[in-house]
Ligand SMILES: Nc1ncnc2c1ncn2[C@@H]1O[C@H](COP(=O)(O)OP(=O)(O)OP(=O)(O)O)[C@@H](O)[C@H]1O
């Protein structure tokens with residue numbers, strides 16, 4: 001829905017892989033400030049890998065990644081830390097700390113980056129839990145939650161620092177359709193009211209049509225981006241018949 | 257985005273015991289950090305019947321700013337006071353609604369210290385008894401499976417068993433031998449000091465050989481196996497439990513006891529006597545070194561050992577090691593399979609496997625002492 005915003009993430013000429021084994025090559029794209037940007041592709045095509053490079057967990061083989069003005073590839077420790085204070089990440093399997101309650105999980109991030117009084121941190125933690133609909137579960141341990149609750153708690157933790165950019169790895173995988181739809185609404189609402197930029201890895205086509213402003217599609221065989229643009233455009237007039245069919249089949253089964 | 261510290265506040269009494277709090281500027285983590293204690297202190301002193309927040313001048317609001325407002329509201333509700341926000345920009349108001357956490361739900365308060373400690377004691381005792389109960393039950397269960405394997409050896413996963421035996425046995429030879437050597441050396445040296453007074457140094461060989469064969473060899477080796485492999489078994493099986501791999505086995509119709517515990521049991525029982533032999537051998541070498549330094553030739557030393565220790569001593573010790581091996585593996589696997597649902601539970605299981613393993617070894621050793629006494633071994 002936003003079109004003219006400045007890019008907040010710029011990926012140029014990126015090649016990534018593990019131990020000389022290339023997973024993706026010649027990847028280039030931009031994410032604009034305030035938009036919801038989705039990364040699609042089949043299982044094992046390198047979506048999580050790309051995401052981990054975008055947040056600086058891995059060093060790419062070549063290329064540069066500019067996130068909110070910081071080149072994450074060459075950033076010094078301090079620049080990197082400053083950037084980490086402005087982004088939030090929810091990993092594919094939650095990655096909550098098992099020995100702490102959910103509130104403590106969120107407070108841990110706040111302690112690291114702010115020096116607010118403890119009461120303030122706990123109120124903030126409860127606010128974030130409320131946003132994802134877990135206000136009752138703040139004092140529970142991650143092991144006492146269902147899979148879907150863990151996903152939502154991970155999103156709450158990703159938003160702990162009022163980030164400008166939130167990265168989500170398959171947020172709705174494993175959720176029932178109703179909860180998944182609520183999560184989509186939540187993402188849309190957050191991006192609208194808080195102007196958060198979302199970068200989301202996902203499989204779920206219905207949710208792409210709800211949330212995504214723009215998408216890129218990765219392919220395991222060709223090891224690069226095979227389609228980029230607004231999901232509706234890709235469905236209706238992509239050059240690649242396979243891409244068109246991919247979007248159509250899924251959405252025709254879903255819509256009407 | 258640089259966070260600037262540009263918020264201001266102003267208290268102004270209203271008629272009828274209320275106050276108006278005028279907030280201006282950017283309410284973010286940096287500015288709220290300073291405001292928070294000040295506001296809370298002020299509130300506690302004034303105890304206003306009503307707080308009216310004038311938020312016309314608020315330019316932006318982040319989570320910390322919202323938290324301040326929510327906290328004020330909660331404090332007022334606790335003191336049965338009123339709370340109003342005036343003039344907040346619409347988009348900020350909408351955001352506040354989205355984040356409104358409601359009343360804090362207090363974590364369930366536990367009972368007092370005394371009751372808790374009495375409670376804890378009872379629970380610990382109960383756990384100990386039930387733990388013993390489940391250990392015996394589990395060992396029995398494995399034993400039944402073991403008999404099944406004796407009838408049909410192909411039902412055991414031999415490849416796994418050998419791999420585990422290599423890890424628990426072959427890789428432990430170094431440490432077991434070193435411990436044996438040092439214990440033999442130290443024991444011989446310490447007892448020689450006393451024996452010397454009576455000119456009876458030659459009997460050091462008797463003492464070391466008999467105590468190594470009957471007690472020290474099996475015990476030390478069992479302690480090493482419990483801390484190396486008992487904990488490893490518990491951690492491996494515990495991690496599988498946390499990853500729902502054990503559940504997967506059950507739903508695939510594979511018996512986790514046969515699949516996971518039995519190979520470990522067979523491996524541990526198999527390697528224990530061999531490791532103990534290494535331990536004893538190196539213990540005797542350590543002792544021999546001391547004897548040699550007292551001027552006894554090697555042949556005298558060997559003859560003395562042959563005279564002092566019988567085959568009964570040696571085999572009595574080795575029989576124990578089989579039981580110790582079974583206890584270590586059985587308890588390690590049981591603790592692993594009992595693991596809860598979090599990574600820290602894996603650590604707890606490993607700890608408990610070592611502790612209950614060592615306790616079980618010592619208890620079993622006591623039983624053996626009594627039995628051997630009556631059997632005259
Ligand atoms: N740490 C690693 N070391 C080596 N190879 C890896 C590593 N992590 C992932 N890979 C490989 O990289 C490829 C891409 O993995 P990735 O996790 O990025 O896939 P994905 O697109 O996120 O898949 P999914 O949708 O299943 O999560 C896979 O072939 C995988 O085997």
Ligand SMILES: [Mg+2]
Pocket residue numbers: 047048049092169
């Ligand atoms: Mg992935």
